[in-house]
Amino acid sequence: MKTYYDIVGDGGSRVLDQVIEQRARITDGLAGVRQLVAVGSGKGGVGKSTLTLQLANVLRCRGLRVAILDADFNGPSQARMAGVQGAVFVPGNRKVSLPRTGSGIGVFSMGSVIPESEALDFESAARGESHTWRATREFTLLTEILGSFEWGELDFLLFDLPPGAERTVQYADFLPPRTSFLLVTIPSEVARGVVARSVAALSTRSNRVLGYVENMSGYFCRDCNAIKPLFPATQSTELRIRCLGTVPFDPELALLCDRGIPLTEHPETPIGRALDDVAQQLLNSLESESPQ
């Protein structure tokens, strides 16, 4: 009697072929993008989304073509911060045009699709068993977004990743291998410990890890015009990747983000200069030949 491996093809649905076709659509859709950079951490609440958007703004100010894909489908924040919450999706000839900020940064965020009063949900006959299929469904959604929107010719596509060290490495597995990773931490041992796990997980993959940014590295006091410490100065957890810079916390920035106003309108602040330095380090790191 024949065995499974004696029979060519599958049961008739060509499931594997369909998955391969999906991946080909992604490759095709991203063919015009020079740099794919995933901004992750592993830890939540360290400012990945804020840093992603502000880096995009700085890169855009340097004349680069930039887009952001908010991959945090369950907690999307880019739509509000980038001011595209009410974006209109316009069908192009083959794909959907990407909503853009006033400065021309393309942004896809589920926050433009689903109101903040609603949670992302999928219709399913297996609703009570979502732990078995939900992550797969979300990556399929990401596949659809990557294959259906007009990413066009870009210098940078920044992926704003969701928290979770295991999620970070899932994105490394899913995204094209040329995707580089930029990790974000804050000066707390707890956060550095989680980021260290992401570094360890990513070290088992072929993706390039560009380095990390220490966010909330002190706060900018406007009364005394100085950076003051936010966390105790201990860094016993070694991250073993390059530090691309430190960015202080600025309460004013939080306000701007909530209102969808880019910080680039206030470049001459410590945080504006810090972000510009990080952007330069990012560019230097990407231009250097050897992986970290």
Added chain:
Amino acid sequence: MKFLCVPCDTPMKLQTVGPPDRGSLSVVYSCPECGYEMAMLTNAYETQVVQSLGVRIGPENSVAASSPSGSGCPFTAMVPGIESGDARAGQPGEPVRWTAAAEARLANIPEFVRPMARTGIERFAKENGTVEIDEKVLDAAREFFGM
């Protein structure tokens, strides 16, 4: 999964996939040698896992369940005021018409943004004093929204 007709030792061929019934599919196979037919009645949970890959289950010309419920937008239930697929904005006054070419462009985009795209474009058209959406209106919207 593959199916073998044991008496003929021949791979069975996928024939039809019935419409989903509470997440379960009825998948009919037949033996090309002896014509014997059998049906695989899928478990809703396993079916959901496979469909989460975003794949069609069934022959290529089949319209059966690429989404678990057989309906369109997976987010339909959550976006207020939006019905599945051919949703209308429900705005007062003269209804907006879509030309076949504009509809075709709309059909090319993912289902989960289609209702929002329709609503947004219809609003744009009305604000610009037009009641027929053709490709020129879509291009104008694209220009207007800086895309």
